[in-house]
Each structure stands twice: as structure tokens, then as C-alpha cells.
Amino acid sequence: MDQLNRLEELFNRCMNEQATEAEVAELTVLLQQPENEEKARQLIEQAHETAPDMELPVSTIAAITTAIFQAEDKQAPVVMIRKNRYRWLRYAAAIVIILVAAKGRNLFKFEIFKNPFAHTQPPVHDIMPGGDKAILTLADGSNIVLDSMANNQIAKQGSTSIIKAAGGKLTYNAVNNSNEVLYNKISTPRGGQFQITLPDGTQVWLNALSSLRFPTMFNGNNRTVELTGEAYFEVQKDAAKPFLVKVGGMQIDVLGTSFDVMAYPDEKQIQTTLIDGLVKVSAEGQTKILQPGQQSQLQKDGKLALLNTADIESVIAWKNGYFKFNQADLQTVMRQLARWYDVEVNFEGPIPDFRFVGELKRTAGLSTNLKILSYSQVNFKMDGNTITVTP
Amino acid sequence: MTRPLLDTAFFQRIASGDQTAFALLVAHYHKSVYSVAYRLTRSVPLSEEIVQDVFLKIWLKREMLVEIVNFPAYLHTVSTNMIYSTLRQQQRDVLSISDADLEERTPAVNATEEVVQDREYENLLEKAIRRLPERQQQTYILIKKEGMKREAAAAAMNISPETVKSNLEQAMKNIRAFCMANLDLLMIIIWLGR
Numbered sequence: 001m002d003q004l005n006r007l008e009e010l011f012n013r014c015m016n017e018q019a020t021e022a023e024v025a026e027l028t029v030l031l032q033q034p035e036n037e038e039k040a041r042q043l044i045e046q047a048h049e050t051a052p053d054m055e056l057p058v059s060t061i062a063a064i065t066t067a068i069f070q071a072e073d074k075q076a077p078v079v080m081i082r083k084n085r086y087r088w089l090r091y092a093a094a095i096v097i098i099l100v101a102a103k104g105r106n107l108f109k110f111e112i113f114k115n116p117f118a119h120t121q122p123p124v125h126d127i128m129p130g131g132d133k134a135i136l137t138l139a140d141g142s143n144i145v146l147d148s149m150a151n152n153q154i155a156k157q158g159s160t161s162i163i164k165a166a167g168g169k170l171t172y173n174a175v176n177n178s179n180e181v182l183y184n185k186i187s188t189p190r191g192g193q194f195q196i197t198l199p200d201g202t203q204v205w206l207n208a209l210s211s212l213r214f215p216t217m218f219n220g221n222n223r224t225v226e227l228t229g230e231a232y233f234e235v236q237k238d239a240a241k242p243f244l245v246k247v248g249g250m251q252i253d254v255l256g257t258s259f260d261v262m263a264y265p266d267e268k269q270i271q272t273t274l275i276d277g278l279v280k281v282s283a284e285g286q287t288k289i290l291q292p293g294q295q296s297q298l299q300k301d302g303k304l305a306l307l308n309t310a311d312i313e314s315v316i317a318w319k320n321g322y323f324k325f326n327q328a329d330l331q332t333v334m335r336q337l338a339r340w341y342d343v344e345v346n347f348e349g350p351i352p353d354f355r356f357v358g359e360l361k362r363t364a365g366l367s368t369n370l371k372i373l374s375y376s377q378v379n380f381k382m383d384g385n386t387i388t389v390t391p
Numbered sequence: 392m393t394r395p396l397l398d399t400a401f402f403q404r405i406a407s408g409d410q411t412a413f414a415l416l417v418a419h420y421h422k423s424v425y426s427v428a429y430r431l432t433r434s435v436p437l438s439e440e441i442v443q444d445v446f447l448k449i450w451l452k453r454e455m456l457v458e459i460v461n462f463p464a465y466l467h468t469v470s471t472n473m474i475y476s477t478l479r480q481q482q483r484d485v486l487s488i489s490d491a492d493l494e495e496r497t498p499a500v501n502a503t504e505e506v507v508q509d510r511e512y513e514n515l516l517e518k519a520i521r522r523l524p525e526r527q528q529q530t531y532i533l534i535k536k537e538g539m540k541r542e543a544a545a546a547a548m549n550i551s552p553e554t555v556k557s558n559l560e561q562a563m564k565n566i567r568a569f570c571m572a573n574l575d576l577l578m579i580i581i582w583l584g585r
Contacts, residue, residue, distance in 0.1 A: 027431075031478050031479075040478075044431070044475055045467050045468070048423040048424070048427055052426065054426040055422050064421075064442060065417050065446075067443060068413075068450050070522070070569070071565070071573070072451065313553060319551070320550070320551070
């Protein structure tokens, strides 16, 4: 067989994804031969028509187009490196992308808005986003409202002092070992979020409409907390004292790690997404061990499923100030908005079967975000705290 | 496949600089480029770079789009050139420039011209880094210049390792696009060493 035939054969095997590593290496060598250039170019060009399509995720397309536009944007301001390099201004994302694809692959709509509302004032009657708000329930049942409090030590529970820092943060400092274990609970309302550092140093970000019950000191042989709603955990490593999260009939055994648990009663399933480390999820007699990037899904019928490649960016976007959707349906989008803006959502008429991909800012007023969503040909009517969605 | 938007008026919108229309074009047409690039390189990052470079070239020459009758044919030609020249980089890590090289290379043995070029690349890279949005810039500097691990950088900036990763990826894409747009470097791939 001459070289050109061999080249073509290997090339076709490669396009059909049948080639072995050795054959790919051989093909690479053949493609690089100057005397084969014409044939190589011809094969590559034809393959553009015939190779089965592979697709990049929308987030990658967004990153690529952002880079392309930015490369040419001559007026982009030069950002100087600031002396105090660990304190940042949050970089306001300039581009909001909403992609809407109907379930079939044929209809395809794509919109990019570059700061679409940069120059418009939000209307006065807009519904403002949620913020750092929570209620702390102490062991004696008394409540402390955490949104308007000055930043200082706000209470003492046994030998543990509770300190509220700037930016919606609560810290528990256990000063010495005592046998007195008291339970506290922090709850966020709709439209609230809060961050808390537990006595062992574990950090928990609590999303809206969520609660965490925990002891003011971990002096047993494990560290058990109870969660409702959604939280992101960065658990302090302590091999001697496993960290346990109890949530909606499920238990998560944590072995030093970062993960997100979403367990809202109105969502289809309890999702546990592992970012780092290792966790074991147990429910209804089933057990799954999660590796980083995996997500377990406890469904309403009690089945515990495992998703190998979770979209971590979307899962923890709320903690970073965004809603991020990856193929989310309209109902899912609206449930998230409802929890953060504290509104009721009604659907009138058939619900459009769209999938949304993209980001919205949690700091924006509700009308701004609805306006962006309405480009996908969904209509929203705001009446007091009720949003009506019509196709 | 319905192609309601991809008519003459659509290409005129791109030619006049409409970014929304161009993003749609990329979303619609990257597949043929990526499919071939990935099957030949078997590398996701490298294939993403090829896609970015192909569409960057088309964006920079967008005025031409109004005259092009058969866009897929034009795209396939640009893409074929890009894929072929990438494959011809026989030893990528030797021929390409990683940013680590830019810092460590001692120019003493190079010919004068190369020294000048090295400085130009270095200046260009510095310029590209300075143009990055602040958090991407910080991430890039901590990891690529100061050699911090992702987790350490995340702790230093009080953000999650995932955010560090995505900031770094976007920073790399931005730097690459800026360098490609500002130097006629089709022969020299600025490979930012993932």
C-alpha cells in the first residue's frame, strides 16, 4: 500500500474514532510529511463536511467569543495591578448570555447582551434582590435578627462566643472545652443568604430559604449538623471527628471537603455536588461515594442516582453572586428567582419547553433579570409580589 | 436544520461589528471545526484553541463576509489551514512559546533578531496580562507567575478553587486572543502551557 492510501485509511479510521494511539501517532507523522501536504489538506477539508458533529459547551463558546471581542477592543481600560492584591472589587461580568434551545435540536436562538442595562435606572417599583439576612435561634429559643446588627460579639453560648463580621458573616469561637453542648439554628428567609463559620472552622454558605442546626461546640465523636434548603460547605479536616450532614432523610458523611447540598422541598431531587475531597451519601438503605465533580441525586421516589459530570459552576454560582443555568427549564429558572426575590410565580397557558443556558446576576433587580429572560419570547407580568408567566 | 438567521442580512450585521450575530455564528458553526480538530489532535484544550483562532481570524476580517457567497466553504478553508499548520508544529512544546519560557529563557545564545522578537512577545504578553479584568489578572499572576497551586490561590483570594479554575481559563483565552490579534503569529503558536 502506498503512503497516500495508508494516510487516507488512517485518516478515516481517526474520523470514525476507531484509530488506536499507535495509528494516531502514525497518522500524525504522515500528515506532517511535506510531500503529503496536498492530500492532507484535501482530507482535512472534506472531513469538515463528513465528520459527525461534536459540540463545545455553551460556557466554552461564551469564553471564546468573550476573548475574541476583548482582543480587539482597543478602548478597554488597562487595569493596573493593585498593591493590595488579595482584596478585590468584584469584576462586574460584562456579558450576560442567555441561550434558549427548544428540546428538539432544530430551533436555536442565541442572544448575547453586553451590559444591556448599564445606562438605565431600574424603575422605582422594581423588586430588589435578596441580601445578607438571617435569623439566629439560640439554645433558649430566643431569636436574633442578623441583617441590621452592628458588627461585634452578639451573644455567648456556654463558653462559645458568637461574632458577627462584615458582609453577612457569623463566626463561632469555642474558647475551651466544656461539656455543655447547646444547639443553635440559623435560618435564612426567602431573599436572604448568610455565611457562618462553625466552632471547628468549617465554613457554610447558606442560600435563601434554608436553615442549619448545629451545636455551639463539637465535643462528641462526630460533628453533626442538620440542613434544610441549600448550603455550600467547606469542611475543616479532622479525621478523628467525621462531619455529618443530615438533610431530608439523607445523611452525608464528609471526609474533609467542599460540597453543595440542595434540598428544597419544591425541587425534584436532593442534589449533593462534590467539589473537593470525598463524601459518602446514604439514604433509604442506599449508599454512594462521591468523587470530585460528581453529583448524587436523591429522587422523590427514594432512588439515589449518581451523575458523573456535574456542572459545578452552575451549582455553586449562587455563592458567587450569580444564577447560572445549564440547560435549565423555565420552571427551574423561576423557582430560583422566586426564592431570591421572594415572589410567587404563576404560569398561564402552556409552559414553553425552552432550555436556558447562561448567567444572571443576583444583585440585579428582578425586572432586569426578567427583561433578559423575556428575550426568549416568554412574557412576564409583575403584579405586586406575583409574577405571571405567559408564552 | 433551519437556518433562519444565516442570510445575507445576518452576515452584514457581523460585518458591521454585531457581536451578538457573531456569537450566534460561532455557536452554529464551531462544530465542524471542533469535530475535525478534536479527532486529529485528541486534545480538548488544543481543539478549543483551534476553534478560537479560526473564529478570531474570521472576526478580524469580518468586513470580507459581505462578499463571501459560500460561508461554510470559506470557514472550512480557514479551518483547514489552521488545523494543518497546528499539526505541522511537530514538537509543539519546542516550537511554541509558553509563558514560562518567556521568563526563563536566557537570550544570550539567540541571534539578535530572536532577542528582539523575544522582547516583543514578552511586551505583548505583559500588555495582554495588564488588559485582563482584575480578578482574572490576579488569578493569572498568582498561579502562572508566582507558581501558587490552585487551592492556595483560592485561599489567598478567598474564593473557591472552581472560580480560580474558570478565571484562569478565561484569562488564558483572553491572553491568547489578544496576542494572536496583535501579532501576525500564524506560524508561532503562543501556547500558554496548561
